[in-house]
Amino acid sequence: MAAWAATRAVVLLCVLRVLVLPGPDVTTDVSVIYQGWFDVLKSGTFPRADVTWQYPPAAALAILSPALLPFLDYAPAFFTLILLTDAVVLALFLRAGRRPGHRPAGAWVWIAGVALLGPTAYARYDLMVTAVAVAALFAAVRRPRVAGALIAFGALLKVWPALLLTGAAVRGRRARALWWSAGATAAGLTLFFVAAAPGALAFLTFQRERGTEVESLGALVFHFARHFGWPGQVLLNYGSLEFLGPGVALAGTVALTLSLAAAGWLFLWRVRARTPGPTTLCEAAFTATLLFTTTSRVISPQYMLWLVGLAAVCVTVRGCRQTPSAVLVLLATGVTLLEFPVRFADVVASDPKGIALLVVRNGLLVAASLLACRRLWVSLRDGERGDSGPEEEGSGDSVPGEGAGVVGARTPADGTAAAPPLTAAAAAVRRRASGG
Numbered sequence: 001m002a003a004w005a006a007t008r009a010v011v012l013l014c015v016l017r018v019l020v021l022p023g024p025d026v027t028t029d030v031s032v033i034y035q036g037w038f039d040v041l042k043s044g045t046f047p048r049a050d051v052t053w054q055y056p057p058a059a060a061l062a063i064l065s066p067a068l069l070p071f072l073d074y075a076p077a078f079f080t081l082i083l084l085t086d087a088v089v090l091a092l093f094l095r096a097g098r099r100p101g102h103r104p105a106g107a108w109v110w111i112a113g114v115a116l117l118g119p120t121a122y123a124r125y126d127l128m129v130t131a132v133a134v135a136a137l138f139a140a141v142r143r144p145r146v147a148g149a150l151i152a153f154g155a156l157l158k159v160w161p162a163l164l165l166t167g168a169a170v171r172g173r174r175a176r177a178l179w180w181s182a183g184a185t186a187a188g189l190t191l192f193f194v195a196a197a198p199g200a201l202a203f204l205t206f207q208r209e210r211g212t213e214v215e216s217l218g219a220l221v222f223h224f225a226r227h228f229g230w231p232g233q234v235l236l237n238y239g240s241l242e243f244l245g246p247g248v249a250l251a252g253t254v255a256l257t258l259s260l261a262a263a264g265w266l267f268l269w270r271v272r273a274r275t276p277g278p279t280t281l282c283e284a285a286f287t288a289t290l291l292f293t294t295t296s297r298v299i300s301p302q303y304m305l306w307l308v309g310l311a312a313v314c315v316t317v318r319g320c321r322q323t324p325s326a327v328l329v330l331l332a333t334g335v336t337l338l339e340f341p342v343r344f345a346d347v348v349a350s351d352p353k354g355i356a357l358l359v360v361r362n363g364l365l366v367a368a369s370l371l372a373c374r375r376l377w378v379s380l381r382d383g384e385r386g387d388s389g390p391e392e393e394g395s396g397d398s399v400p401g402e403g404a405g406v407v408g409a410r411t412p413a414d415g416t417a418a419a420p421p422l423t424a425a426a427a428a429v430r431r432r433a434s435g436g
Contacts, residue, residue, distance in 0.1 A: 001107070004090055007115035008083060014119035015079050023341030026123045031075045033239075034125075037063045038074060041197075048199025052239030054210070057193035057200040058156035062125040082122045086114060089131045089309070096138055096316050101278070106316030109326060113308030116334040117301065120341070124302040129158045130309035136164055137282050137313050144174045148181025156189050160289060160306055166266055167284025169276045211242040211252060213298040214347055215339065217362045218251040219243055223350040234348055240298060241348060255297045262291035265373065272380055279320040283379060286310040286322055287372040290329075294365045301340045304333045307368075321375040328368035335361040 013019040015027050033052065040047045041060050047053040066077035090107060097104030114121045121127055136150035154161030165182065169175035193200040212218050214234055222232060222243045232245020243251075266288055273280065289310055293303050311326035339347055339357040346354030 001090070001094075001111065003108075004087075004111050007111060008086060011115065011119055011122050012079065012083065015122045016076070021119065021341055023344045026118075026120050026341050027075060030078050030123055034063055034078065035074045038066070045197050046199030046202060048202040054203050054239065056156045056159055056203060058153060058189060059125070059158065060193070060197075062128050062157065065128075079122050082125075082127050085128050085131050086122075089127075089134055092131075092134055092138055093312060093316060101318050102316050103318055104316075106312040106314075109312035109315050109330065110308065113312065113330055113333050114305070116330060116337060117304055117308070118337040118341075120301045120337075121305055124305075126158065126302040126305045129154055129161065130305050132157065133161045133164060133285075133306070134309050134313055136161065137285065137310075140168075140178065140281055141174075144178035145181040148178040148183075149185040151178075152182045152185035153189065155186060156193075160292070163288040163292065164281070164285040166270065166288040167273070167276060167280040167282075210238050210240075210297055211244065212248050212255070213240045213242050213300070215301070215358060216255070216297055216299045217294060217366070218255045218297060220355070220358060220362065221251060222248070223347075223355045223358065226350045240300070252297055255295055258295040259292055262288075262295055266291070269377060269380070277379060279314070279317050280379065282310065282313045282317060283320055283322055283372075283376050286314050286325070287369075287376045290325065290365070290369045290372050294362070294369045299362070299365070301336050304329070304336050308333060321379060322372055325368040325372040325375070328364050328371070332361050332364035332368065335364065 010019065014021060017025075017027070037047050037050070037053065037060075040050075041064055046057065046060065065081050066072070066074050069077035069080060072080065090110060093107035093110050094104065096102050097107055114127070132150050132154040136147045136154060139150065140147035151161055151164050154164070165179075168178055170179070190200075212222070214223075222230060222245075225247075226232070230245065230247075232243055232248065234241050235244050236242075237244060242248075266284075269284075273284075286307070289306055293299060293307060296303075307329045311322065311329045314320045314322040315326050335357060339354070339361055343354055343357055345351075347358060348354070
């Protein structure tokens with residue numbers, strides 16, 4: 001599509017430093033940090049001595065991927081692979097948009113969302129992770145084993161794709177296939193990485209030590225407090241700029257409490273959602289990711305890619321109720337570009353302009369989260385009305401993908417429509433005609 005090509009050309013010019021945005025150079029994560037990890041990983045070990053390595057073991061594959069293009073330097077090779085991945089995701093949305101019960105609007109959400117985030121979208125490996133999550137959701141109806149494997153692989157890339165299981169059915173043949181595939185793939189890959197190189201699970205300790213990052217929701221308290229004499233400061237800590245000083249530990253505890261409350265709400269919803277509807281999996285995944293992103297101690301700019309990808313999936317499926325939240329996510333993504341990198345110096349200094357951008361961005365995320373929760377809860381009633389009966393209970397973990405749109409519907413292997421059940425009168429006529 002021309003819009004995709006034009007916007008991605010601008011993004012590429014930014015990461016290649018032909019066009020330079022105000023603020024810090026967002027590409028240093030690739031040219032310095034990723035390339036440093038690349039050298040360590042090539043030696044046969046994970047960067048277990050580097051506290052900035054806070055990723056599950058499969059992230060090593062993303063960091064090592066530029067080796068597939070040995071004729072390019074590390075950073076250009078990485079950007080090229082991200083561009084190709086971006087194109088694959090667009091193709092997934094375009095293909096899904098042509099299916100019955102779907103629409104092409106999701107492709108436009110993806111085009112706009114990545115463009116609104118700017119060069120950060122190509123200067124992190126999160127776009128690769130989002131691609132895996134999108135592919136998993138589109139595969140879930142017809143290919144539950146593939147979907148389960150993709151979800152597990154995504155979780156071992158960056159944890160959050162495990163949230164895609166939030167709305168998955170727990171009963172039925174397809175549900176069992178998805179869960180068993182996810183579990184077996186996760187266990188197998190984890191054992192492989194642990195055996196392949198030392199330090200595969202070091203990220204667990206490093207991630208636990210993260211503090212309150214300056215762009216998070218909880219950080220707003222300290223941004224305002226600095227104008228009233230709060231003695232803390234902003235320092236580079238565990239790979240990000242965080243607040244350090246009195247009350248920061250309490251803010252971290254509050255953030256964790258909010259995340260636990262979100263998990264509790266999702267559990268309550270899951271207990272009540274006994275009959276998944278045709279949009280349940282994508283709506284639940286989007287809502288859960290929104291909740292945990294918004295309540296996190298860290299809201300890095302690239303996290304918006306996760307939400308853009310899942311929002312685009314929701315918009316692709318007709319009948320999904322998350323379009324208003326998807327619009328709020330797009331607005332928040334555009335504000336994120338202004339907050340980082342354009343006005344990041346103002347954010348770090350707690351300047352009123354920086355604070356205002358954070359209030360707007362985080363406020364949009366809070367609003368999107370609450371609205372998504374409300375609409376997901378309302379979907380419980382429609383899910384009950386959409387029950388197709390006991391033929392294969394729980395097989396209707398319907399998600400965007402081929403065949404989505406009918407809860408628990410089954411079609412013959414050749415893809416033709418199954419014959420409708422006979423009414424009692426028609427059955428009696430048939431018996432008389434056949435001499436029965």
